[in-house]
Amino acid sequence: MAANSRVTIAAHALAWMELARRRGRAQLTSEEVAASVNTNPVIVRRSLGDLRRAGLVSTRRGTGAGFALARPASEITLLDVWTAVAAEPLIALHHTEPNLECPVGAGIRPVLAEVYDEATAAFRAKLAGQSIADVLERILQ
Amino acid sequence: MAANSRVTIAAHALAWMELARRRGRAQLTSEEVAASVNTNPVIVRRSLGDLRRAGLVSTRRGTGAGFALARPASEITLLDVWTAVAAEPLIALHHTEPNLECPVGAGIRPVLAEVYDEATAAFRAKLAGQSIADVLERILQ
DNA sequence: CGCCATAGTAACCATTTCTATTACAGCGGG
DNA sequence: CCCGCTGTAATAGAAATGGTTACTATGGCG
Numbered sequence: 133m134a135a136n137s138r139v140t141i142a143a144h145a146l147a148w149m150e151l152a153r154r155r156g157r158a159q160l161t162s163e164e165v166a167a168s169v170n171t172n173p174v175i176v177r178r179s180l181g182d183l184r185r186a187g188l189v190s191t192r193r194g195t196g197a198g199f200a201l202a203r204p205a206s207e208i209t210l211l212d213v214w215t216a217v218a219a220e221p222l223i224a225l226h227h228t229e230p231n232l233e234c235p236v237g238a239g240i241r242p243v244l245a246e247v248y249d250e251a252t253a254a255f256r257a258k259l260a261g262q263s264i265a266d267v268l269e270r271i272l273q
Numbered sequence: 274m275a276a277n278s279r280v281t282i283a284a285h286a287l288a289w290m291e292l293a294r295r296r297g298r299a300q301l302t303s304e305e306v307a308a309s310v311n312t313n314p315v316i317v318r319r320s321l322g323d324l325r326r327a328g329l330v331s332t333r334r335g336t337g338a339g340f341a342l343a344r345p346a347s348e349i350t351l352l353d354v355w356t357a358v359a360a361e362p363l364i365a366l367h368h369t370e371p372n373l374e375c376p377v378g379a380g381i382r383p384v385l386a387e388v389y390d391e392a393t394a395a396f397r398a399k400l401a402g403q404s405i406a407d408v409l410e411r412i413l414q
Numbered sequence: 415c416g417c418c419a420t421a422g423t424a425a426c427c428a429t430t431t432c433t434a435t436t437a438c439a440g441c442g443g444g
Numbered sequence: 445c446c447c448g449c450t451g452t453a454a455t456a457g458a459a460a461t462g463g464t465t466a467c468t469a470t471g472g473c474g
Binding site: 303321322334336338339340 | 417418419420421422423432433434
Binding site: 161162163173174177178180181191192193194195196197198199227228 | 446447448449450451452461462463
């Protein structure tokens with residue numbers, strides 16, 4: 133299956149929010165974020181809703197509402213983002229239970245699950261090494 | 274998105290083929306493999322077709338046809354399998370081009386691509402550390 | 415030479431997922 | 445009370461996935 137782009141959307145939104153904050157605008161509407169990401173404001177509200185539930189951004193409603201980073205950009209890693217919006221297995225196990233009368237069918241699932249978990253942990257560790265502040269720094273050279 | 278299970282199907286097929294080989298049957302039909310995986314023989318033929326194109330298995334057609342490992346199970350890693358059947362990005366970039374007039378939109382793609390590549394490389398390295406022979410050993414305890 | 419088991423593959427289907435869109439209810443500051 | 449904006453439901457189209465049927469191609473064997 134094609135991987136989804138939610139981590140990318142969310143990371144883009146956060147980096148843009150951090151740049152806006154440095155320019156004096158700590159709060160952005162979903163429409164302003166959507167204009168940079170080039171997508172629909174509802175997509176942004178959904179993504180940022182995931183980030184809000186994970187405690188990465190705060191939202192205000194009513195007049196003058198919008199989204200703001202809930203903590204310093206240097207303390208939000210891409211792993212935080214990935215966990216908030218896409219905490220799915222990178223490789224799936226069998227759709228249907230394998231034949232348990234075959235020794236391989238009976239024993240393969242926990243073995244593969246462990247290998248996949250280790251590989252996913254290595255993947256996550258790399259994401260944990262990059263914060264939104266790091267990403268923004270590299271964007272701005 | 275739900276990840277696909279093709280790596281699991283292919284790894285299962287290969288482990289089962291290696292166990293059959295040790296029991297004296299170096300060649301299995303798609304139906305025999307499908308019976309262990311508990312899926313349709315066509316699914317197995319498609320998966321093993323990917324592995325054949327990658328040089329991991331050999332096939333024979335005609336009467337008495339079937340699939341066999343093309344090299345020792347200890348020399349087929351899960352990375353070989355993953356590359357053969359699922360060489361897709363683990364995280365997608367934007368579906369639509371971001372707004373290039375925004376500094377973040379203009380510069381974020383190569384930065385995220387590099388981070389994703391590094392994380393994927395760590396993921397791949399873990400898969401490279403496990404061969405089909407290793408997996409089968411762990412299945413059989 | 416023809417039979418036949420089996421790989422290879424096309425076509426189709428149901429299901430799921432993803433992005434996008436419209437619509438509207440809820441909140442809360444002015 | 446009004447209005448701008450979030451939150452979210454409903455819907456739709458596109459794409460991927462696993463599954464199924466059906467057909468062609470291959471090649472060993474009688």
